Every structure is written in structure tokens, then in C-alpha cells.
Amino acid sequence: MKYKIGVCQFKPKFLDTTYNLEQMKSLVGNIQADLIVLPELATSGYFFNSKKQLITISEDAYQGQTADLFLKLAKKNKTSYVVGFSEKFKDKIFNSSMLVNPNGDIHVYRKTHLFYEETKWFNPGNTGFKVFNAKDNVKVGMMICFDWIFPESARSLALNGAQIIAHPANLVLPWCQQAMITRSLENRVFSITANRIGNEQNDSQKLTFTGLSQMLNTKGEVLKKLNKTEESVHLVSIDPEKADDKSITEYNNAFGDRRTEYYNL
Amino acid sequence: MKYKIGVCQFKPKFLDTTYNLEQMKSLVGNIQADLIVLPELATSGYFFNSKKQLITISEDAYQGQTADLFLKLAKKNKTSYVVGFSEKFKDKIFNSSMLVNPNGDIHVYRKTHLFYEETKWFNPGNTGFKVFNAKDNVKVGMMICFDWIFPESARSLALNGAQIIAHPANLVLPWCQQAMITRSLENRVFSITANRIGNEQNDSQKLTFTGLSQMLNTKGEVLKKLNKTEESVHLVSIDPEKADDKSITEYNNAFGDRRTEYYNL
Numbered sequence: 001m002k003y004k005i006g007v008c009q010f011k012p013k014f015l016d017t018t019y020n021l022e023q024m025k026s027l028v029g030n031i032q033a034d035l036i037v038l039p040e041l042a043t044s045g046y047f048f049n050s051k052k053q054l055i056t057i058s059e060d061a062y063q064g065q066t067a068d069l070f071l072k073l074a075k076k077n078k079t080s081y082v083v084g085f086s087e088k089f090k091d092k093i094f095n096s097s098m099l100v101n102p103n104g105d106i107h108v109y110r111k112t113h114l115f116y117e118e119t120k121w122f123n124p125g126n127t128g129f130k131v132f133n134a135k136d137n138v139k140v141g142m143m144i145c146f147d148w149i150f151p152e153s154a155r156s157l158a159l160n161g162a163q164i165i166a167h168p169a170n171l172v173l174p175w176c177q178q179a180m181i182t183r184s185l186e187n188r189v190f191s192i193t194a195n196r197i198g199n200e201q202n203d204s205q206k207l208t209f210t211g212l213s214q215m216l217n218t219k220g221e222v223l224k225k226l227n228k229t230e231e232s233v234h235l236v237s238i239d240p241e242k243a244d245d246k247s248i249t250e251y252n253n254a255f256g257d258r259r260t261e262y263y264n265l
Numbered sequence: 266m267k268y269k270i271g272v273c274q275f276k277p278k279f280l281d282t283t284y285n286l287e288q289m290k291s292l293v294g295n296i297q298a299d300l301i302v303l304p305e306l307a308t309s310g311y312f313f314n315s316k317k318q319l320i321t322i323s324e325d326a327y328q329g330q331t332a333d334l335f336l337k338l339a340k341k342n343k344t345s346y347v348v349g350f351s352e353k354f355k356d357k358i359f360n361s362s363m364l365v366n367p368n369g370d371i372h373v374y375r376k377t378h379l380f381y382e383e384t385k386w387f388n389p390g391n392t393g394f395k396v397f398n399a400k401d402n403v404k405v406g407m408m409i410c411f412d413w414i415f416p417e418s419a420r421s422l423a424l425n426g427a428q429i430i431a432h433p434a435n436l437v438l439p440w441c442q443q444a445m446i447t448r449s450l451e452n453r454v455f456s457i458t459a460n461r462i463g464n465e466q467n468d469s470q471k472l473t474f475t476g477l478s479q480m481l482n483t484k485g486e487v488l489k490k491l492n493k494t495e496e497s498v499h500l501v502s503i504d505p506e507k508a509d510d511k512s513i514t515e516y517n518n519a520f521g522d523r524r525t526e527y528y529n530l
Contacts, residue, residue, distance in 0.1 A: 112527050119516045128527040149451055149519065151416035152528040159529050175450055175485065182447040185440055186414055220440065251384045254414065262377050262393040263417040264424050265530050 003138060005164065005190070006036040006235040009213040009226050011198035014045030017057055021069050024083070027233050033079050034135050036233065039196040040084035040111075040145050040168040041095065042066075047117075047200040047207055051093070054121045058088035061098055061108045070100040078102045080134035082142060082194075084168035092123040097142050097168050099132050107132040107142075112153065115146035117202075129156035138163055138240045141189075145169040148176045148183065148193075152265070158187035159255065163243035165191040171210045177225075185220035188254050189243045192216075197229055218243050268403060270429065270455070271301040271500040274478040274491050276463035279310030282322055286334050289348070292498050298344045299400050301498065304461040305349035305376075305410050305433040306360065307331075312382075312465040312472055316358070319386045323353035326363055326373045335365040343367045345399035347407060347459075349433035357388040362407050362433050364397050372397040374407035378415055382467075394421035403428055403505045406454075410434040413441045413448065413458075417530070423452035424520065428508035430456040436475045442490075450485035453519050454508045457481075462494055483508050 008028050012020045020043050028036050040046070043066045044057040059066060066085040074081060080101050087096035087110065094110040095118060101107075110125030111118075134140040141157030143165060148154070157165055165183070169176065177193065184191045197211040211228035215236055223236045246254040273293050277285045285308050293301050305311070308331045309322040324331060331350040339346060345366050352361035352375065359375040360383060366372075375390030376383075399405040406422030408430060413419070422430055430448070434441065442458065449456045462476040476493035480501055488501045511519040 112524055113522050114516075116514050116516050124524070125527075129529065146517075149513070150523060151420060151447075151451055152523065152525075152530060155416060156527070156529040178443070179447045179450065182416075182444045185444065186416055248414065249381050251381050252378075252411070257378050258415060258417065259377050259389070260417075260530070262390075262421070263530070264394065264421040265417060265525070265528070 004033040037194040038083040058086040082166035109142035111144040154183040163240040181220035184216040302459040303348040323351040347431035376409040380411035419448040428505040446485035449481040
């Protein structure tokens, strides 16, 4: 099965949702693919100073402007999208991503492991690591940014059947891109890390986002890696069903060889 | 606390236990350190053709010639050693490693995840991922070679309190040295991968061992990496107690932030 996946790297403007949605539209709006992943908090920017500020740009997962844009694009381009946004749900705010499908379905993941000052503004995610059908019933699992450092995130998604891990990110630490090679390899899954670029400054500190978005195959080999500064979209063609084969050698299987009775987790 | 750790890389001769023990003695016998790790199946070589052949070089963990040598060296040099050997226990043969301490204690780990044709000759390990005191009560966990590809191995050792992961190996796949960076980083532990070099051929196939033994700190930074061909011992000085600090940022902790209720493992 041939499946065209893509990664979109760009520089959101802090709190400028109108610009960010327009910019995403101009980057991916005219591209036909099967699945395109965009960064974490792509609609809003990242480095908040207060919960009040955060609330102003948070939106409903199904009726907000992010959903609105990507539902239109999904129908028009027959493409599934994964994109990060700040989700308002009742009295809670989550650092979430949505999978938006051409048939109008929206699936939501809420970041399980919050990073740094996110812990001051966001509620910890409560969805767990579910796997959803994207276009053509390809199995997609979402995790967001810092979830990468916990091997349990990608492992749970893979054991739940993910063929592709969609990984929106706003990375500031230097380790993730390399570690995702291990995540793809140990779980025999494709992964798409869509990182942002640029800087953001809050009242106390400046953050620099590392770019270097990447797409990896089930052996952790780099299919495409972007640079640290480009705003762009890149596509590669994969066969998602290769992720269903967990064999490592003729004697070894990444899942079948697990010996859970000896793990302390 | 200052603690001198070391890695010994060499080329065992297949089935030539006398040579291998002599060679290990000549490499590490006159070095004072706190902990030195040697390769998997260092006494015997690796690529067996039959169970019968394997039995000829298998030995008791506590009374065999490997224990004999390292008990002597441990007392003489006041050094703990981790070394791989083929363990005969009742009617079973395990791909094991022993931790030998200056006080005469021996602790055994039996490889949990067997690789390739090992599955034909060895029994799967039944010890799990226990952590033991090495010299000066430093907490050492053992895993062997292919255990690396299962994140549960290093994770279990770290959650069980390991400060240092001692990792004897006979690596033939190209991925481990890089992946161990992720293992040290995600678990905030030191790791010592002691790999062998050279080739071995059995009736059907030739294996090339990759060398590149390495010692990593708790951020996955390389303290020392050997080349692909050297037979040598290298030492570095660490503070094992740094592994007790699992903080990643002032808001994040590698263990405290785990959300086990959302994992499917």
C-alpha cells in the first residue's frame, strides 16, 4: 500500500491565531497527500505568561477555528491532518492535537506529559494513547513533544496498533530527534515529528525551537529531515503495513519477544 | 562520590576458554578501579553450532573458572567486575553475566531476551532485572546485548534503583550504541556497554562484532567510546549518585512524571 505522508514545519506567531491559520493554509492548503503532521500549539504559539492569556486562544476541539480550517482542507485535499492546538473543554485547558479526516471525523489526543511551565497553565492530558483511523484506515497514534522522553508513550501507541506515530512538537531540548530513531526502531513504527522553528520570550525567559522535523521508517532510518530554519512541507511515500511486521530477525520479534513477567514498569 | 568505572573490549577466541581467561587477566588484571565491565560470553566466544558444543564450555556461576579468576582479581584489585559467561545450572544453560565483588559476593543475571540462534541453544533467562550492590554499595543493574532493544529492560533496572547499567554485549546489528544514549537519557542512569570485536563463523554464516564499546553519563553523553578494532581497557571517573537525581527541568522528573495509568505495556 502506497501512502503519502508529510511534515509541515513553520514559525507560529505568538497569540496571532489569524496569522497562524493563514500561514498553515498557505503551506499545506494546496498539497494532496494522505497524512500531514503540523507542530504542537500551531494555532496559538507556545510560551504563555498566564492562564488568562492561554484561555484567550483556547478553542473547542470540534467547533473551533482550527477544526474549521482543517475540516475544509481535509475534504478538499482528501488528506488527513494532525495539528496541535490549545483545547478548551469545560473548565479545563489541554495541550492537544487533533486528527482530522477527509470524512469529517475528528479525534483528539491530550498531551500526557506536560513540559516545563506548561505544568502551570495546562491540565495534564486524560485521553491516554489511543490509536485512530486516518485516511484509508491507516492506524495513527498521536503523542506530543515531551511525551518522547517516556518510552511508555510510543510503546503504548505501538502496542495499541499504531502504524504511524504523529508527533507534533515545539522542541527546545537537543535530544528528541535522535531519540525518535530509537522510538521508531524499538517499536517498528513510522514516525513523523513536526517541530516548529523560531524563538519565543515570556516575562522571564527566551526559548529557541530546534526545527529539524523528520520522518522515520520502521527501522529508524531517516526518510526526510528538515533544517533548523525552513518553513516548508515535505512529503515521502511509505507503506504503512510494513509497521505490522514486528520481526527483527527470523528468530526475533519486537513484540513477540517481550517478557512482561520480568518487567517492573 | 568519586567512582572509577571501566570498559574492557577484546576478541575472545571461540571455545578457547584458557586463552580467553588469560587474555582478560592480562587486560584488566593489573588495573585498580571500582567497576569494570567485560563483554558477553567473554570466556567462551559466541556463535555455537550445537547445544553439545555449548555444554562443553558452560560453567557453574559460583564455582567455575570465570568466577575463580574474577574472585581473585576482585580481591587483589579491590574492583567489582561484570563479565559474560555461559552458565550451566542443573539441566539448563543460560547466557549469563556475573557481578563479582571484592568481598567475594557473586550476583548473576540471565539474559532475558535471547537473540537469533541463541534461541536454539540457550534457555531464556529467569532472573529478571534485579539490582545489586557493587563495590561501595553502588547500585548496578545488568542487561546483556539484545536486551537493549526492549526499552523495558533498562527501564526496569532504573526503576529498581540502578545507578549504573552494566551491559556486556556481542553486538552484530548497527543500532545499539546510538540507542543506549536514549536508554541512559530517558532513565537518567550511567551505562557501560562492553562489546567484543572480531568475527565468528558457524556452519552457515559469519558474524562481525561491532566494537565501539562506550560509557555514557546520565544525560546520554559519551564519556568514552572505543573504536572498532582495539583490544583495550578504558577508565573514567563518575559520581554514581548523580543517577539518583531524575530531574530533567525544575518542573520535570523522569520518574515522577510517569503516568502509569495511561500506559498499555
